[in-house]
Amino acid sequence: xxxxxxxxxxxxxxxxxxxxxxxxxxxxxxxxxxxxxxxxxxxxxxxxxxxxxxxxxxxxxxxxxxxxxxxxxxxxxxxxxxxxxxxxxxxxxxxxxxxxxxxxxxxxxxxxxxxxxxxxxxxxxxxxxxxxxxxxxxxxxxxxxxxxxxxxxxxxxxxxxxxxxxxxxxxxxxxxxxxxxxxxxxxxxxxxxxxxxxxxxxxxxxxxxxxxxxxxxxxxxxxxxxxxxxxxxxxxxxxxxxxxxxxxxxxxxxxxxxxxxxxxxxxxxxxxxxxxxxxxxxxxxxxxxxxxxxxxxxxxxxxxxxxxxxxxxxxxxxxxxxxxxxxxxxxxxxxxxxxxxxxxxxxxxxxxxxxxxxxxxxxxxxxxxxxxxxxxxxxxxxxxxxxxxxxxxxxxxxxxxxxxxxxxxxxxxxxxxxxxxxxxxxxxxxxxxxxxxxxxxxxxxxxxxxxxxxxxxxxxxxxxxxxxxxxxxxxxxxxxxxxxxxxxxxxxxxxxxxxxxxxxxxxxxxxxxxxxxxxxxxxxxxxxxxxxxxxxxxxxxxxxxxxxxxxxxxxxxxxxxxxxxxxxxxxxxxxxxxxxxxxxxxxxxxxxxxxxxxxxxxxxxxxxxxxxxxxxxxxxxxxxxxxxxxxxxxxxxxxxxxxxxxxxxxxxxxxxxxxxxxxxxxxxxxxxxxxxxxxxxxxxxxxxxxxxxxxxxxxxxxxxxxxxxxxxxxxxxxxxxxxxxxxxxxxxxxxxxxxxxxx
Amino acid sequence: xxxxxxxxxxxxxxxxxxxxxxxxxxxxxxxxxxxxxxxxxxxxxxxxxxxxxxxxxxxxxxxxxxxxxxxxxxxxxxxxxxxxxxxxxxxxxxxxxxxxxxxxxxxxxxxxxxxxxxxxxxxxxxxxxxxxxxxxxxxxxxxxxxxxxxxxxxxxxxxxxxxxxxxxxxxxxxxxxxxxxxxxxxxxxxxxxx
Numbered sequence: 001x002x003x004x005x006x007x008x009x010x011x012x013x014x015x016x017x018x019x020x021x022x023x024x025x026x027x028x029x030x031x032x033x034x035x036x037x038x039x040x041x042x043x044x045x046x047x048x049x050x051x052x053x054x055x056x057x058x059x060x061x062x063x064x065x066x067x068x069x070x071x072x073x074x075x076x077x078x079x080x081x082x083x084x085x086x087x088x089x090x091x092x093x094x095x096x097x098x099x100x101x102x103x104x105x106x107x108x109x110x111x112x113x114x115x116x117x118x119x120x121x122x123x124x125x126x127x128x129x130x131x132x133x134x135x136x137x138x139x140x141x142x143x144x145x146x147x148x149x150x151x152x153x154x155x156x157x158x159x160x161x162x163x164x165x166x167x168x169x170x171x172x173x174x175x176x177x178x179x180x181x182x183x184x185x186x187x188x189x190x191x192x193x194x195x196x197x198x199x200x201x202x203x204x205x206x207x208x209x210x211x212x213x214x215x216x217x218x219x220x221x222x223x224x225x226x227x228x229x230x231x232x233x234x235x236x237x238x239x240x241x242x243x244x245x246x247x248x249x250x251x252x253x254x255x256x257x258x259x260x261x262x263x264x265x266x267x268x269x270x271x272x273x274x275x276x277x278x279x280x281x282x283x284x285x286x287x288x289x290x291x292x293x294x295x296x297x298x299x300x301x302x303x304x305x306x307x308x309x310x311x312x313x314x315x316x317x318x319x320x321x322x323x324x325x326x327x328x329x330x331x332x333x334x335x336x337x338x339x340x341x342x343x344x345x346x347x348x349x350x351x352x353x354x355x356x357x358x359x360x361x362x363x364x365x366x367x368x369x370x371x372x373x374x375x376x377x378x379x380x381x382x383x384x385x386x387x388x389x390x391x392x393x394x395x396x397x398x399x400x401x402x403x404x405x406x407x408x409x410x411x412x413x414x415x416x417x418x419x420x421x422x423x424x425x426x427x428x429x430x431x432x433x434x435x436x437x438x439x440x441x442x443x444x445x446x447x448x449x450x451x452x453x454x455x456x457x458x459x460x461x462x463x464x465x466x467x468x469x470x471x472x473x474x475x476x477x478x479x480x481x482x483x484x485x486x487x488x489x490x491x492x493x494x495x496x497x498x499x500x501x502x503x504x505x506x507x508x509x510x511x512x513x514x515x516x517x518x519x520x521x522x523x524x525x526x527x528x529x530x531x532x533x534x535x536x537x538x539x540x541x542x543x544x545x546x547x548x549x550x551x552x553x554x555x556x557x558x559x560x561x562x563x564x565x566x567x568x569x570x571x572x573x574x575x576x577x578x579x580x581x582x583x584x585x586x587x588x589x590x591x592x593x594x595x596x597x598x599x600x601x602x603x604x605x606x607x608x609x610x611x612x613x614x615x616x617x618x619x620x621x622x623x624x625x626x627x628x629x630x631x632x633x634x635x636x637x638x639x640x641x642x643x644x645x646x647x648x649x650x651x652x653x654x655x656x657x658x659x660x661x662x663x664x665x666x667x668x669x670x671x672x673x674x675x676x677x678x679x680x681x682x683x684x685x686x687x688x689x690x691x692x693x694x695x696x697x698x699x700x701x702x703x704x705x706x707x708x709x710x711x712x713x714x715x716x717x718x719x720x721x722x723x724x725x726x727x728x729x730x731x732x733x734x735x736x737x738x739x740x741x742x743x
Numbered sequence: 744x745x746x747x748x749x750x751x752x753x754x755x756x757x758x759x760x761x762x763x764x765x766x767x768x769x770x771x772x773x774x775x776x777x778x779x780x781x782x783x784x785x786x787x788x789x790x791x792x793x794x795x796x797x798x799x800x801x802x803x804x805x806x807x808x809x810x811x812x813x814x815x816x817x818x819x820x821x822x823x824x825x826x827x828x829x830x831x832x833x834x835x836x837x838x839x840x841x842x843x844x845x846x847x848x849x850x851x852x853x854x855x856x857x858x859x860x861x862x863x864x865x866x867x868x869x870x871x872x873x874x875x876x877x878x879x880x881x882x883x884x885x886x887x888x889x890x891x892x893x894x895x896x897x898x899x900x901x902x903x904x905x906x907x908x909x910x911x912x913x914x915x916x917x918x919x920x921x922x923x924x925x926x927x928x929x930x931x932x933x934x935x936x937x
Contacts, residue, residue, distance in 0.1 A: 336749050344769070355824070358767050361756075363749060363796055366770065382744065387770050387793045394747045 001126055003085070006036035006061045007118070008052060010043035010068035013092050018101030019110050024067065027111055032118040036061065043068050044077045056080060065121050067091050067114055070625045071642075082527075085124050085586075089117035093628030094640055105608070105636035108600070112639050115598040123591040127528035127584070129517020130564040136224035138511040139164060140504065141241040143216055143446055146174020147493060148247035148485025150202050151500035152507075157207035161508055164239045165202065166230055170213045172199045174249050176493075178273070180280040183323045184494045187353040190326055211237070219244070220450040222551075222563035223480025224514035229448075242511030243480045245503045246457065246465070248446045250406040250486040253310055258303050261402055262372035268379055269372065269400045271302075272320050279327045286398050289377075293335065293398040296328050297381050299369055300341040302402035312462055314405035314490035318345045321403050322357040329360050337362040338394050340369065340383055350492075365394070372400060406490040410443035410456065411463025437463065440478075440550060449478070453550035457481060460674070464488055468679060472521060474503040477681060479520060479549055479566045480510050519569045522618075522679045523644070528584040529564040530571070536579045543573035543582060548647075548682040570680035571648025575687070580650060587644060593656045599639050601661040604737045611638040611732065612657045613666040616646050618679045619715040620668035626718035634725045638666070645669070646710075647683025651694055654708055658701075661741030664732040667691070667710045668724075677714055684712070704735040748798025755795050760834035760930045767824040768792045774818035774828050784808035788818055788828055791835070804839040810847040812836070834931075841932060852879045862923060865913035869905045870896070 007028040009021050021039050028037045036055055040048045043066065055061045063085040066078055071088035078086055091110055099106040138161055142153045145167030153163040171177060173195050181190040202208050214232025221227045228239045252273045255263040262269040267288040270278075278284050284293055298321040303309035318341065325337040339362060346354040358364070370391060371382040380395035416435045420427035427433045435441045440454015443465070449455045458477045460466035465476050465483045474482040484503035485496045510520045519526040539558045551566035552573065560573075574582040580589045592614075602608045615621045621642050627634070643649055646669035657665050670678040672685035688710050695705035709731070711724050755762040768789070775787030786794065786808045794803050803809070809832050818828040836851075845851045856875045860867055873892070878885030889896075899905040913919065 338747070354769075355767060358769070361766055363747070363752075364769075365747070385793075385797070387789075388745075388797055391744050392747055392797065393744045 001062065003063045003122075004059065004061050005032075005034045005063040005065065005118075005121060006038070006052070006055055006059070007034050007065045007067065007114075008043055008048075009037075009039045009091070009114075010041070010048065010066070011039050012042045012044075013069065013096070014101070015068065015091050015096050016041065018096040018099070018106060019091070020107055023107065024110060024114050027114060028065075028118060031115070032122070034065070034118065035059075044074045049077060052078075052080070056084070063087070063121055063124075065089060065117050067117065069093065070628075072622060072625055083126065085121060085126060087117050087121040087124065089113050090625075090640075093625040097628040097631055098634050099636050100633070103636070108608075109636050109639070112599045115600070116595040116639070116641065119594045119598040120591060123588065123594055125585040127526075127586055129527045130529045131517060132225055132565070134225055136511070136515045137226070137240045137242040138162075138224075138508070138515065139239070139241045140507045140511070141166070141216075141219075141226065141228055141239065141244045142247060143244065144174065144247035144249055144485075144487070145169070145172040145210070145212070146247060146249045146485065147176050147198075147496050148249065148487075148500040148503075149174070149245070150198050151497050152245045152247055152484055152504040153202055153208045154198070154205065155501045155504040156508065157205045159504070159508055161207070161511075163208045164211070164228070164230075164241060165208055166211045166214050166216055166232075168213070168215050168232075172202065172210065172212065178277050178280055180276060180327065181323065182493055183319050183350070183353055184492070185349065187350045188356065190323060209239075215445075216447055218448040218450060222565040223510055223520070224565045226480070242514065243482070243507035244447070245482050245484050245500070245507050246446060246476075246487060247484045247500060247503070248409040248487045250408055250490065253303050253404040253407050255303070255402055255404055257309060258402060258404070260372075261299060261302055261369060262379070262400060263402060266372070266374055266379060266400075268398065269402065272298075272317060272324065272401055272403045275324050275399075275401045276320070279324065284327060284331060284399070291398070292332070293328065294332065295336045295338070295378075295397045296325070296399045296401060297338040297340060297379075297394055297397050298325065298401045298403060299381070300339065300344075300403045302404050304403075304405035305342065310405045310407070310462070312405070312490075313345065315345065315347075316490060316492045317403035317405060318343075319350055319353060319492060321401065322346070322353055322362075324401065325357055325362050326360065329362075338365055338381075338397075339363070340365050340367060340381065340394075342366070342368065365392070367392075406486055408459075408462070408464050408487045409446065410459055410465055410487060412442065412444045416441060437461075438466070447481070449550075450553075451478070451550040452544055452553045453547070457483070466681075468676075468681065471679065474499075474506045475521060477549055479551070479568055480507075480514070482506050482510075514565045519567070521568070523569045526569045528569060528586050529567055530562060530569070530573055530582050530584055532560060532562060533581040533583075534559055536581050538579055540578065542576040542578070546572055546576045546647075546682070546686055548572060548680055568680060570645040570683055571643070572645060572680060572683055572686060575646075575648040575650045575690070577650070580652060587648075589650045589652060592641060592643065592650075592653050595641055596653060596657050596662070597660060599660070599662070601741060604741045609637050609663040609729070609732055609737060610661070611635075611664045611666060611728065612662050613638050613640045613668055614643050614646065614649050614653070615640050616669040616678075616684065617642050617644055619670045619677060619717075620713040622715050623713050623718040623721060624668075626715070627721040630718065632719070632722050634722050635729045637729070638725060645678070645680045645683035646687035647678075647680055647685075649687050649690075651690055654694055655697075658698075658703060658707070658738060659740055661738050663735075663738045664707045664709070664728060666725075666728050667708070668713045669710070671712045671714055684710075703738070706731050706735050707738070745797065745799070748800075749796075751798040751800045751803075752796050754800075755835070755838075758931050759831070759838045761827050761830040762834055762838075762931070764826045764831055765792045765795060767826055769824055771823060773821045773823065774826075777817040777821050779815060779817065780811045780813060784811055788832065791832075803835065804842060804844045805846050807847045808832070809835040809839060810850040838932075849879075852876060862920060863912065864910055865916040865919045866910060868910035869899065870907070871909065 025037045028034045065087045067089035069092040070090045095110045140156045140163045142149045142165045153165045156163040176195045217231045218229040224242045226241045230237045255271045328335045367383040367385040379397040385392045417432035420433035437459045443456035457465040467475050482503040484500040513520045544552045544560050553561040555561040669684035678684045698705045772789045775789040781787045812832040814829045877888035
């Protein structure tokens with residue numbers, strides 16, 4: 001598109017009082033030949049916007065540079081349509097509010113920001129939405145026909161979309177088929193499972209196609225374009241879907257590992273799952289001799305909240321035991337139930353069910369099991385009663401029920417091994433190495449994705465599929481694939497229904513966004529996507545391996561094969577490529593390089609250092625804005641450049657900056673590691689790793705490696721910003737000015 | 744090692760006024776924390792409840808805790824389960840006495856004499872009550888107690904708080920007794936004078 005650019009500088013919010021706006025307009029007009037440069041005292045007001053709209057209409061302006069407040073605000077006000085380029089220059093939060101008014105350095109900072117903005121607008125092209133040749137499907141695949149899967153399929157159909165449901169057993173219902181009753185809202189008494197009605201609703205629904213006794217063999221493609229191969233009953237079928245919900249559920253923790261609690265030793269020690277099956281089948285009796293049950297003891301947290309077994313709490317076992325205690329009482333009102341617990345976790349309204357259990361006369365003992373034994377055909381349990389303060393013995397028990405926890409179906413029984421890459425540590429004699437949970441090769445088979453980075457969803461803690469769960473609960477590390485139900489977190493039936501509904505909605509959202517070429521999340525609405533200039537590709541595979549979302553496959557010639565609908569537009573591939581062949585229409589390596597080159601670097605004798613800070617748009621940029629809102633003052637020598645993710649930082653920018661005489665480069669991004677905050681999972685971690693390579697290069701160039709620093713900044717760390725900048729400035733003072741200035 | 748015995752709990756549910764309320768106790772300990780007399784008690788109210796559930800009959804019925812409750816209501820207003828703690832404590836005390844235990848004999852005696860007077864007169868006759876209370880352990884001890892409290896007695900008399908002549912029953916004493924009899928019927932044996 002032929003650009004007709006205009007610059008509008010707002011003088012409101014203190015900008016006009018602190019800066020020489022006339023000088024700024026001159027720079028835009030003279031240095032960047034921008035035909036229309038105006039100022040306005042209240043640009044975000046209706047009159048201000050009208051000025052811009054008038055220019056758009058009468059002068060044909062299509063590239064608008066707004067030098068005013070932060071791009072994080074007023075984006076709705078300064079929205080002139082998808083066919084216009086809007087570039088925001090932050091003069092308010094990051095200049096006028098953080099610097100003393102009227103000072104020379106403040107003016108220089110504002111001028112540099114404007115220069116960078118003009119340069120960026122110059123290099124920006126309007127993104128064209130990605131339209132694949134193949135038609136985009138808006139159908140949803142649901143893997144797993146338990147409560148979560150059934151609900152997800154039903155909600156998808158209710159919303160007017162088609163669902164394909166694949167269940168490996170011969171009947172639908174998952175664990176619900178083994179349950180006698182439920183405890184759910186309003187938690188006053190036992191409820192029916194509602195399974196029959198639910199299954200009927202799904203089977204009768206014309207928008208849901210059900211495959212039972214079937215598994216997903218293979219999935220190829222990308223969101224909107226998934227091709228799913230389903231095998232079962234001796235047949236094979238292929239379905240085209242747009243998004244996937246994985247609701248493959250859980251398995252109970254292996255009680256054979258709990259022999260210290262008597263399992264396997266005594267026949268009358270059973271798990272809560274076995275207890276439920278007994279109850280659902282008819283009558284609860286002693287497994288050893290089939291006689292009636294009078295005294296039952298429930299051991300809570302059996303193998304849970306225990307570093308030797310499952311370190312986490314499975315959240316439902318307390319309610320389940322109370323439910324089963326109610327079964328016993330129903331069967332025999334004279335029966336006595338003992339509940340031996342660490343904590344009674346009946347959260348929220350479920351407390352009402354705890355009260356009911358107490359009213360029924362169940363005996364609650366808080367303590368831990370010391371010993372389970374048998375005497376005279378009956379069981380006894382010795383435990384340390386915390387509330388009584390002594391060790392007690394509960395005897396004459398007919399049944400001991402171990403409340404075991406949930407293990408997600410993704411957790412493999414044995415850690416898989418793959419051929420070890422060269423130089424890897426920990427390989428065994430056959431050259432095989434254990435896969436880390438953090439990869440697509442770890443989880444048990446459920447999807448069979450034809451992704452270079454592995455056939456399953458990467459997991460993180462305890463085998464649950466990883467997601468940035470604070471911000472994006474259902475999202476996994478694979479775009480278009482959402483998890484629901486106990487596979488992603490142990491939860492009770494009321495929550496499963498909510499969860500499945502949410503996941504279905506996200507799946508639908510994905511197909512709709514993909515159909516118009518938009519990114520799904522976290523850069524919702526982003527129409528750009530990475531484009532590869534294959535002529536210069538050296539097949540180094542860095543982009544393919546480093547993409548946090550497995551968006552890039554490999555073709556026969558070992559070139560990267562991008563799948564734009566899998567992409568989250570983070571730019572990690574762009575940062576990885578040493579040949580710099582990857583770019584987005586509105587975000588590229590030369591673009592940031594030119595922005596850096598647009599900065600005016602004073603001569604060494606002026607003693608005004610220049611720092612470039614590459615700031616991730618997620619948390620770090622927001623933290624800076626917040627520091628500005630609080631009028632925290634920082635050094636005027638730092639030039640902030642927002643990037644999509646620190647993972648998109650290409651090392652050539654550092655080389656560019658240093659060769660231009662920039663004294664220091666600060667990378668401000670999100671926390672990484674197990675408790676990561678990075679919205680692109682691995683971005684900031686990769687940036688940090690790449691920086692270690694940079695220090696080698698710097699040392700060779702006789703430049704101090706201290707000049708480049710990586711800092712983790714969370715959105716709540718805004719108060720630390722002044723200190724961070726100050727410390728870095730001190731380091732730069734120590735190492736002295738860049739010797740390449742003025743070259 | 745003590746064995747859990749659910750039979751005492753059942754005994755309490757059936758025979759102690761408000762005894763079944765302790766089923767709801769979740770052992771949070773707020774009652775023990777707020778009780779002003781808890782430092783004098785051998786077992787705090789919370790402990791009493793868990794001991795009932797564990798079947799520690801002798802310890803509970805012999806404890807001075809159940810006799811020390813002053814009905815200040817600090818526990819009852821705070822109990823998150825709404826258990827009428829003071830009523831349970833008094834119920835237990837009453838039950839203990841009925842079963843022949845007398846923890847804190849003095850409190851038991853005073854309580855019973857007080858109650859008998861109410862039933863008989865519909866009001867309290869201070870000197871009569873004091874006399875019965877002081878002389879509960881025998882004549883000699885009675886004289887000693889009376890001499891100790893002599894100052895208090897004389898001051899009360901001088902301030903017209905105590906009469907020398909016996910008090911007469913209240914006017915509606917027959918109706919009062921009917922009410923108390925009815926209340927005794929409604930309870931689990933804890934109502935009425937023992």
